[in-house]
Amino acid sequence: MITTKHSRFAAGTAFAAVLLISGTPAFAQSADYPSDRITLTVGFAAGGFADTYARILGDELGKKWKTVVTVENTAGAGGNTAASFIANQEPDGYNILVTTTAIAINPTLYKSLDYKLDDLTGIAVPVSSPETIATHPSQPGTLKAFLEAHQGKEITFATAGVGSGSHIAAEYFLKVIAKVNAAHVPFRGGALSVQAALGNQVNMVASSFGVTPQVVEKALTGLAVASAERNPAMPDVPTYAEGGYPFIAESWVGLFAPSKTPPEVVEKLNGAINEIMSEPEVQKKLSDMGYQLHIRTVPEVAAYVKEEGAKWGEMVKAIGVTVE
DSSP states (O other), X not given: OOOOHHHHHHHHHHHHHHHHHHSSOHHHHHHTOOOSOEEEEESSOTTSHHHHHHHHHHHHHHHHHTSOEEEEEOOOGGGHHXXXXXXXXXXXXXXXXXXXXXXXXXXXXXXXXXXXXXXXXXXXXXEXXXXXXXXXXXXXXXXXXXHHHTTXXXXXXXXXXXXXXXXXXXXXXXXXXXXXXXXEEEOSSHHHHHHHHHTTOSSEEEESGGGHHHHHTXXXXXXXXXXXXXXXXXXXXXXXXGGTOOOOOEEEEEEEEETXXXXXXXXXXXXXXXXXXXXXXXXXXXXHHTOEEOOOOHHHHHHHHHHHHHHHHHHHHHHTOOBO
16 A cells, blocks of 8 residues: 555544653554453354454454453344444454354345444455255255246245345255246254255255254255355265256355554464464364355455455345345
């Protein structure tokens, strides 16, 4: 970044204001980070996509920095409760939001929010999992055969809830791309939606991370994954493109801090997370569970979240779903 004399003067003025207000040099606060407990606030219930990753990361980050890292679940309103909470915390790097694709979906999905995405700063988007549709083994075993068998009929699909990435992606695919009649059957959590498919109570389940074990164990048949390449955790499941419908939609886990968190702290967190994601043992553990791993810089995170907001926003508009 090019720095002019004017911008250096402005930066110096802002720095002096920090000194006057806090009485403590900003650089000293950043240099000492972390010197206290870090709390990862997960916007969803325990055991889910974001929570599972947060607990693995928390353990590794605690060991790396020799500090206490706790995970707290603040579920509600599709991740908005936690996002609003973190947006209003002290911007010191000790309170971090762990959320999902919901942060990119909700600004379009919800009629009103009590926070703005600009109130948060992206730290990392380290893992993702392609959206997957799966069926009971008694159903046709390929995407083409499944759609042909249900031609002229209503396809019921279960998800973890209204507005989830799995809901938006599946409804968009079925109604906009495949142009078939479909009815959404929302559940309160991914585990319940998977159970509905295992019991053959719905025609299919739309999920990401949560359906991997059942597909691997052949309890469910994976019809398609919405990624450019097959998911290594489910290598036998073809992509949508292989089934004749090019479609990419991946759910991801992102970490965010209050918007005024010092850039040095955000960079330090980003660097530590990327180092942890580069460790072979961590990579194997996460990959075996169905996560796809990513190393991104802070600017790349900001660009990615912006792109995802536009992409998911268009899907939300296309299917016409809104939440009060």
